[in-house]
Amino acid sequence: MKISILIGLIFMWSNAIANPFFKDHQLVLFYASTCHYCQQFAPIIEKWSQANGAKLVAFSLDNKPLDSLHDFQPATTQIINTAYAGRPITYPALFIAHQTRGLLYPVAFGALGYEELSDRLSQIQFKIENYEARKLA
Numbered sequence: 001m002k003i004s005i006l007i008g009l010i011f012m013w014s015n016a017i018a019n020p021f022f023k024d025h026q027l028v029l030f031y032a033s034t035c036h037y038c039q040q041f042a043p044i045i046e047k048w049s050q051a052n053g054a055k056l057v058a059f060s061l062d063n064k065p066l067d068s069l070h071d072f073q074p075a076t077t078q079i080i081n082t083a084y085a086g087r088p089i090t091y092p093a094l095f096i097a098h099q100t101r102g103l104l105y106p107v108a109f110g111a112l113g114y115e116e117l118s119d120r121l122s123q124i125q126f127k128i129e130n131y132e133a134r135k136l137a
Contacts, residue, residue: 018053026055030093033064038092041111043068
């Protein structure tokens with residue numbers, strides 16, 4: 001009985017710290033398996049996404065996994081064109097996607113440390129929420 005109460009409390013606590021923004025949004029990462037910066041950044045973004053209850057969708061530009069990121073999809077031409085919009089393809093590249101409205105917001109191009117990533121995502125989240133409240137309401 002005590003174990004079930006503890007599990008219930010852990011579940012409530014973990015749900016309480018999940019960021020409600022990521023109920024409708026997800027993180028989108030573009031990477032290449034041979035990229036040193038991608039290999040460096042993948043465990044950081046994965047750790048951040050788990051800690052904040054954010055879904056992470058990874059697209060591989062070379063159709064190969066990273067050591068720390070095995071759940072990926074191949075980056076199709078259509079997905080690349082949508083994300084990069086004719087700009088040079090750089091990686092790692094992180095975006096936030098609105099899951100139902102098809103909106104894609106650039107977050108970072110290149111690897112970030114955990115604190116830098118947290119700060120950047122906080123800034124971007126605030127801007128996205130304001131934009132969506134004004135434009136999409």
